[in-house]
Amino acid sequence: MKRMFDPTVFDNLKVIIEGAIYDLDLDGELQVVNRRDLVDLANMSRQFSMDIAVSAEMLGRVELSSDLENISGELLKRLDRPGCSVTVSFFQEVKRSSMIKEKLEQWKKEMQEIWGESWEIELSSIETLDPNQPMKLSATIRFDRLFYEDNIDDLEELLPYMMSTLR
DSSP states (O other), X not given: OOOOOOXXXXXXXXXXXXXXXXXXXXXXXXXXXXXXXXXXXXXXXXXXXXXXXXXXXXXXXXXXXEOHHHHHHHHTTOXXXXXXXXXXXXXXXXXXXXXXXXXXHHHHHHHHHHHOSSSOEEEEEEOXXXXXXXXXXXXXXXXXXXXXXXXXXXXXXXXXXXXXXXX
């Protein structure tokens, strides 16, 4: 009889964050608005993300990803400590304004009050050619380390920070 592979670190972390988010959804604290679980065969990577909202004003996304090095290293037992990258993003639409730079600076300051200044917060704005359409703002936090099975609690700890940002 053939043995199946044990779940990968990616799968284990995905199950933990997905379960924690769905628990908050069931408790009425947030709403899950989208979910993606992708395998990219071109570069042999995996990506999982969930989009959440507390109100219509802002959307939050938590994303896990694992690359070829971590996936193959774990499956072939050539990597001692495989892990996943984690990114947290937020999206909102605002009325067009000549004060967009000030709006972005204020948003960054608000996010730094919640997340601290240890992490780089990347802000961007998108303006369409249609003057009647709102501007789209995004903020992304890329953690400069991998998340591992032995620090799963760190992954779950992101959710209260996300909830604070979304409120």
